[in-house]
Amino acid sequence: MKKLKNIFWIVFGIAIILYAICKIALNSFTDHFLGDHPVQTKAVIINEKNYMGNQPVKPEFSYSYLFEVNGVEYKGNAHNNSLQVGDIVIVIYNSEHPAINKPLKPKD
Numbered sequence: 001m002k003k004l005k006n007i008f009w010i011v012f013g014i015a016i017i018l019y020a021i022c023k024i025a026l027n028s029f030t031d032h033f034l035g036d037h038p039v040q041t042k043a044v045i046i047n048e049k050n051y052m053g054n055q056p057v058k059p060e061f062s063y064s065y066l067f068e069v070n071g072v073e074y075k076g077n078a079h080n081n082s083l084q085v086g087d088i089v090i091v092i093y094n095s096e097h098p099a100i101n102k103p104l105k106p107k108d
Contacts, residue, residue, distance in 0.1 A: 031084045033100045038092040040104070043067035043076070045087040063091050076101050086101040 043065035051061045062081045067074055078089055080103070093101035 006017045011075060033094060033097070034092060034102070035094045035096070037095060039095045039098075040090060040092050041067050041069070043089050043091045043103070045078060045085050045089060046075070046085050048075070050079075052081075065091060067091055067093075067098075067101075069093070072098070074098045074101060076103065078103050 045063045046066045048064035049061040051059045062078050090104045
């Protein structure tokens with residue numbers, strides 16, 4: 001039984017590490033993965049919060065956005081804490097893999 005617990009915790013730890021690597025890779029290499037001809041579309045800000053790390057007293061967050069391609073919904077982090085639910089944001093995505101997407105920064 002103890003051996004089974006040890007195996008569980010090892011697999012659990014590996015899964016967490018792999019998940020973190022995937023999230024970092026998607027965030028870090030999104031520009032590269034957008035391809036040569038990314039597509040631009042509008043997305044709506046939804047009530048799904050993305051908390052920014054290392055802020056234990058008053059954590060800041062940004063909302064997620066949602067857009068649709070060929071009847072399939074995709075989400076992303078707006079990375080802008082001034083946007084509110086219902087706002088519209090322009091996003092670009094890989095035409096072959098819409099899950100790879102990012103918001104365009106508004107011009108000041």
